[in-house]
Amino acid sequence: MKRTDTIVIGAGQAGLAMSRCLSDRGIRHVVLERGAIAQAWSARRWDSLKLLTPNWQSRLPGFAYTGNDPDGFMSKDAVAAHLRRYAATSSAPVEERTGVRSVTADHAGFRVETDRGGWVGSSVVLASGACSVATVPGFAAGLPEGIASHTGLDYRNPGQLSPGGVLVVGASATGVQLAAEIRAAGHEVFLSAGEHIRAPRSYRGKDIQWWMDSAGILATKAREVDDLERARRVPSLQLVGSARRMFFDLNMLAEGGVEIVGRLSAIRDGTALFSGGLANHCALSDLKMNRLLDTFDAWAERRSPEGIAQPERFGPTRVPAAPRVSLDLTGGRIRTIIWATGFRPDFSWLHLPVFDRKGGLIHQEGRVAPGLYALGLPFMRRRNSALLDGVGADAAALAAEIERHGSRLAA
Amino acid sequence: MHTNTMSQAVSNGVNTEALIGARGAFEHMPEAAAFTFRSVCDWKEGTHNSNAINGYFGLGQNHERKQTFRIDSDHPEVFAAADRAPTPPEIVLAALASCLTGGVAAVAQHRGIQLRSVQATVEGEIDVRGILGMDPDIRNGFSAIRVSFDIDADATDDEIRALVAQSQKRSAVFDILTNPTNVNVTVV
Numbered sequence: 001m002k003r004t005d006t007i008v009i010g011a012g013q014a015g016l017a018m019s020r021c022l023s024d025r026g027i028r029h030v031v032l033e034r035g036a037i038a039q040a041w042s043a044r045r046w047d048s049l050k051l052l053t054p055n056w057q058s059r060l061p062g063f064a065y066t067g068n069d070p071d072g073f074m075s076k077d078a079v080a081a082h083l084r085r086y087a088a089t090s091s092a093p094v095e096e097r098t099g100v101r102s103v104t105a106d107h108a109g110f111r112v113e114t115d116r117g118g119w120v121g122s123s124v125v126l127a128s129g130a131c132s133v134a135t136v137p138g139f140a141a142g143l144p145e146g147i148a149s150h151t152g153l154d155y156r157n158p159g160q161l162s163p164g165g166v167l168v169v170g171a172s173a174t175g176v177q178l179a180a181e182i183r184a185a186g187h188e189v190f191l192s193a194g195e196h197i198r199a200p201r202s203y204r205g206k207d208i209q210w211w212m213d214s215a216g217i218l219a220t221k222a223r224e225v226d227d228l229e230r231a232r233r234v235p236s237l238q239l240v241g242s243a244r245r246m247f248f249d250l251n252m253l254a255e256g257g258v259e260i261v262g263r264l265s266a267i268r269d270g271t272a273l274f275s276g277g278l279a280n281h282c283a284l285s286d287l288k289m290n291r292l293l294d295t296f297d298a299w300a301e302r303r304s305p306e307g308i309a310q311p312e313r314f315g316p317t318r319v320p321a322a323p324r325v326s327l328d329l330t331g332g333r334i335r336t337i338i339w340a341t342g343f344r345p346d347f348s349w350l351h352l353p354v355f356d357r358k359g360g361l362i363h364q365e366g367r368v369a370p371g372l373y374a375l376g377l378p379f380m381r382r383r384n385s386a387l388l389d390g391v392g393a394d395a396a397a398l399a400a401e402i403e404r405h406g407s408r409l410a411a
Numbered sequence: 412m413h414t415n416t417m418s419q420a421v422s423n424g425v426n427t428e429a430l431i432g433a434r435g436a437f438e439h440m441p442e443a444a445a446f447t448f449r450s451v452c453d454w455k456e457g458t459h460n461s462n463a464i465n466g467y468f469g470l471g472q473n474h475e476r477k478q479t480f481r482i483d484s485d486h487p488e489v490f491a492a493a494d495r496a497p498t499p500p501e502i503v504l505a506a507l508a509s510c511l512t513g514g515v516a517a518v519a520q521h522r523g524i525q526l527r528s529v530q531a532t533v534e535g536e537i538d539v540r541g542i543l544g545m546d547p548d549i550r551n552g553f554s555a556i557r558v559s560f561d562i563d564a565d566a567t568d569d570e571i572r573a574l575v576a577q578s579q580k581r582s583a584v585f586d587i588l589t590n591p592t593n594v595n596v597t598v599v
Contacts, residue, residue: 265590276556276589280579287573322555 050241
């Protein structure tokens with residue numbers, strides 16, 4: 001049984017940021033990683049994935065992007081390399097190929113059983129990521145035989161798909177990206193769109209992430225938000241990590257020949273049934289986008305930043321006059337379904353009573369229980385808590401708490 | 412022009428404080444949020460029948476109202492009937508218009524927008540060969556439903572559009588019509 005003060009679970013950006021903050025405070029710790037550093041970036045993302053945030057927005061405690069393309073977007077492998085460099089420069093104490101099997105309470109704090117022996121520590125940081133498991137609706141079980149099913153975690157590229165029609169379910173960042181590349185590869189593609197948020201890549205000449213950062217939107221604190229539960233469920237904007245197109249939205253996909261349908265409501269007797277409310281989902285998306293642009297304009301009015309163009313607004317999402325409400329899945333037209341219906345963390349190895357009625361982790365801005373903390377969850381402390389550029393501030397705040405916790409135990 | 416000063420209370424007649432209070436109660440007792448609504452329909456003659464709506468279950472118990480509401484239904488003259496009351500599909504359209512209109516009032520109250528008038532016109536397209544069983548490719552029900560809102564309020568056009576969008580988002584009847592719903596019919 002090995003002992004340390006703090007056990008950090010996960011060596012992605014969250015775990016490595018926490019490790020750096022703990023090292024800066026001289027706190028003994030270990031980072032347990034089931035694969036290699038930045039495993040999820042290397043091995044559990046699709047080939048063409050790029051960050052939605054530009055390179056300059058890849059800041060971690062004591063580390064930043066120093067290349068010569070600050071406005072470019074990192075591929076998944078570039079992110080993995082960035083994090084491996086970070087771990088090396090931080091001399092992070094990472095134990096690779098050490099999967100956690102259970103976390104339980106111990107008289108000394110917590111006991112962590114792994115593939116390679118047990119650890120005991122007075123505090124634990126859950127940094128295993130917000131996207132470990134793909135969320136798939138229950139009615140997926142009714143999918144007819146002969147249709148291949150993929151999620152954003154196991155899909156890699158259009159080359160792995162059988163010839164034939166593809167139904168992509170979900171129109172946030174994952175859904176629009178996969179629908180576009182699968183369509184470009186020559187497949188017939190249907191995209192089922194429920195709630196989604198349209199956003200331009202750039203506005204008044206500046207990248208949208210520059211606006212989100214400068215106008216303080218990414219730094220909005222959890223305690224400042226009216227309906228935090230709803231805010232934590234907000235899906236990713238319809239963006240892609242490329243400046244080539246202004247919009248990666250339903251209009252663009254429709255122009256490329258993707259058939260847009262409403263939210264997948266049910267699969268009944270081998271038929272996919274879509275909501276008849278697509279027009280309203282599109283109207284709500286346009287309203288959200290315009291409210292965001294209003295916020296940008298109001299900030300620019302107050303601060304008069306240099307080098308921005310005049311305000312503008314964009315034409316609405318063009319909704320088909322009569323979108324189909326059903327699609328036969330048994331006739332052979334559809335060969336593949338891609339679930340782009342969201343992700344969630346995996347805490348199945350956390351054997352403590354810290355979950356709510358629906359299996360969600362209960363926490364107050366990352367504080368789960370005395371000595372037990374989470375990192376990298378959506379809007380955990382601030383709006384950018386789940387983003388690479390946002391996890392550092394949360395890690396620093398929690399490291400201070402971990403230090404206080406350790407002092408209390410020692411006293 | 413939209414003004415929303417603290418000194419000028421907006422009144423559309425919706426008690427949003429009560430709704431927000433209810434949310435708090437349901438967080439702690441979700442069972443209390445399980446409601447059952449019902450209607451008892453008695454055949455009169457021909458295609459004329461009459462619904463009596465009174466008792467419902469909710470907040471953990473049965474409720475009986477002070478008065479029983481009635482909704483009658485019939486078929487029109489062009490269907491060779493006596494036209495004593497609206498057709499069931501028309502009542503469904505009315506239900507949608509009512510649910511959305513009520514929702515607009517509630518959302519407007521919550522957002523501090525004073526309404527002056529709201530009128531919803533709803534239309535449903537139906538090929539009656541469907542209900543006559545003449546063609547399996549023609550459905551029994553509406554192939555399309557359109558709702559048009561005419562709203563006069565103390566708000567911008569965008570704010571009014573947002574009211575209508577939010578009303579749909581939280582409407583029971585909009586959901587019932589746009590998403591599949593299990594309907595189980597038995598005989599005693």
